[in-house]
Amino acid sequence: MEVITTGIFILLTVAAYLGSRYLYFRYNNPLVNIVLISSVVLIAILSLGKFSYAAYTPAKDIMTILLGPATVSLAVPLYRNRQLLRQYGAAIILGVGMGTVVSMVTVLCITGAGGLSREIIVSIIPKSSTIPFAVDVAQMAGGNPALAVAFVVATGTFGSVAGLALLSWFKIHDPVARGLAMGTVSHGQGTAMALLEGEQQGSMAGVAMALAGIFTSVLAPVLILWFVR
Known part of the structure; x- marks a missing residue:
């Protein structure tokens, strides 16, 4: 069950990022910020679904592994x-x-x-x-x-x-x-x-x-x- 939940959170995070990125290039407005919008969307999802941050942590840990290669790139x-x-x-x-x-x-x-x-x-x-x-x-x-x-x-x-x-x-x-x-x-x-x-x-x-x-x-x-x- 935890594996499924982690996978769903990863997909939601990627979707929030891609949606925010699309809006950024669509409107080219500084207020349409990728980090800000995707963070707000994820916080809203976690709050409305009554998920704790601890439940999101495994997904976060998997995704942050990519920070190293991203920085090197x-x-x-x-x-x-x-x-x-x-x-x-x-x-x-x-x-x-x-x-x-x-x-x-x-x-x-x-x-x-x-x-x-x-x-x-x-x-x-x-x-x-x-x-x-x-x-x-x-x-x-x-x-x-x-x-x-x-x-x-x-x-x-x-x-x-x-x-x-x-x-x-x-x-x-x-x-x-x-x-x-x-x-x-x-x-x-x-x-x-x-x-x-x-x-x-x-x-x-x-x-x-x-x-x-x-x-x-x-x-x-x-x-x-x-x-x-």
């Missing part, structure tokens, strides 16, 4: 656009580094001014890196890993919904700049949306996502130590 568009790395290498490293620092410092200023607890602030700081980086940073600094995951997902979802539209609104149309911005701020979800827009955007977003994770791991502990003192 980002090397394909990157290899095709490797000339961009040679051309803009220094600018990419500097830009992603500055973007990562600005993101973390902004969080410190806003959350500190808001009087939030140290645990929450530490958990928010690595929000623009991927979940493995954010969880490790939060744990080392005394934050809450669950909160860190929640903030990472929320950041990625918001960035994937509004990121490209905001870049267009500010008249930033260069594919390299758009990809780097999405990967730096919105990690995996932003990279997925950048890849849908174009191969150059997706390859640069993948580079930015990796660099942002490295910069976060190195710089976040320093900023947190400074904040505590």
Whole structure:
């Protein structure tokens, strides 16, 4: 019975994704976001069917196995656009580094001014890196890993919904700049949306996502130590 339920959940997840993807390309509107819509549909199905998250977990575990190959596959568009790395290498490293620092410092200023607890602030700081980086940073600094995951997902979802539209609104149309911005701020979800827009955007977003994770791991502990003192 569990095997059948797991199979049904996998099919529902794939159907939600394909339906959301169709709507995205059909209407080309930032609010028609693949991750957001498919997540809402799945949550609604689980809630209406009175299924617990534990019941969905086996299906989730099977599907997340594909995250590794999917991440590695980002090397394909990157290899095709490797000339961009040679051309803009220094600018990419500097830009992603500055973007990562600005993101973390902004969080410190806003959350500190808001009087939030140290645990929450530490958990928010690595929000623009991927979940493995954010969880490790939060744990080392005394934050809450669950909160860190929640903030990472929320950041990625918001960035994937509004990121490209905001870049267009500010008249930033260069594919390299758009990809780097999405990967730096919105990690995996932003990279997925950048890849849908174009191969150059997706390859640069993948580079930015990796660099942002490295910069976060190195710089976040320093900023947190400074904040505590």
